[in-house]
Amino acid sequence: MQHSRQRTELKAFLRARRAALAPEAMGLPRGGRRLTPGLRREEVAVLAEVGVTWYTWLEQGRAINVSAAALARIARALRLDATDEAYLFSLAGLARAEPVRNHVVLPPTxxxxxxxxxxxxxxxxxxxxxxxxxxxxxxxxxxxxxxxxxxxxxxxxxxxxxxxxxxxxxxxxxxxxxxxxxxxxxxxxxxxxxxxxxxxxxxxxxxxxxxxxxxxxxxxxxxxxxxxxxxxxxxxxxxxxxxxxxxxxxxxxxxxxxxxxxxxxxxxxxxxxxxxxxxxxxxxxxxxxx
CATH class of the missing domain: 3.30.450.180 (Beta-Lactamase)
Structure with a gap:
């Protein structure tokens, strides 16, 4: 995650997806007062089997090491569909398997x-x-x-x-x-x-x-x-x-x-x-x- 724009979007994307998940839908009690309408960060971390501090840093867009396995577990914890998961991997810099060009030249045919x-x-x-x-x-x-x-x-x-x-x-x-x-x-x-x-x-x-x-x-x-x-x-x-x-x-x-x-x-x-x-x-x- 070397680009600040990607880190900014990653923060917003993870927060939006976390806020959209009701704890009851994940088999978790709502409990007392919640500062967020959806899951807490620590709940996502538990569901994804990652450390709370590490997940917090990820959601804050810090420049940390991210493995494909951990990201896949987070995608499952947040119930992302295939497109959302591909987007998450791309934001984390793990989805660009081949170089892409900014300037496109179409074939003459x-x-x-x-x-x-x-x-x-x-x-x-x-x-x-x-x-x-x-x-x-x-x-x-x-x-x-x-x-x-x-x-x-x-x-x-x-x-x-x-x-x-x-x-x-x-x-x-x-x-x-x-x-x-x-x-x-x-x-x-x-x-x-x-x-x-x-x-x-x-x-x-x-x-x-x-x-x-x-x-x-x-x-x-x-x-x-x-x-x-x-x-x-x-x-x-x-x-x-x-x-x-x-x-x-x-x-x-x-x-x-x-x-x-x-x-x-x-x-x-x-x-x-x-x-x-x-x-x-x-x-x-x-x-x-x-």
Missing amino acids: MQGVLDLYQAPAFVLDPAFDVLACNAMAERLYQFREFHGRFAANHLWNAFMNPARRRLYEPCFEPGMLNLLGIFRVNQAAHPDDPRFDALIEALAEASTDFLALWQRHQVAPLTAWIAHFRHPEFGEVRVHSNRFPLRDADGTASGATAFFFVPEDAATAASFARIARRLQRSGEAAAAPA
């Missing part, structure tokens, strides 16, 4: 792959800047319509662009928690990329919604996400949002993630087919936002 897909598909870098998209995704999100410092950033527009807010309206909060969860995992894996801090600081100042959801310290599930959008042209659509980490030609993780939407119902499939035919007639194509 990537745009062709996106264009062949007959539903919205796009690529985000670790900080959620849009690197490429197909015409269906451009039509849905209107990536190239936005301007300003964070114009190409998917997360910024989700909170700050009125058109994007209307798109997410049917399930804004769960949708944003999903995006923030993916973003939070990316941030933990890229502690040296200053773009994360800049974006978080700007959003925290500009959006009370962002700040409230960000402070929940939730991590996105590892499974696919079912999203619900409302769009003036597409109508009401529901999709399985499938994400795939991209690798360079030599097999190294690029840090970029490709998102491919799959219709969740017949109405969405019909909507996508209708828009695809319209785009085909007009000859529209999309590329990386400027």
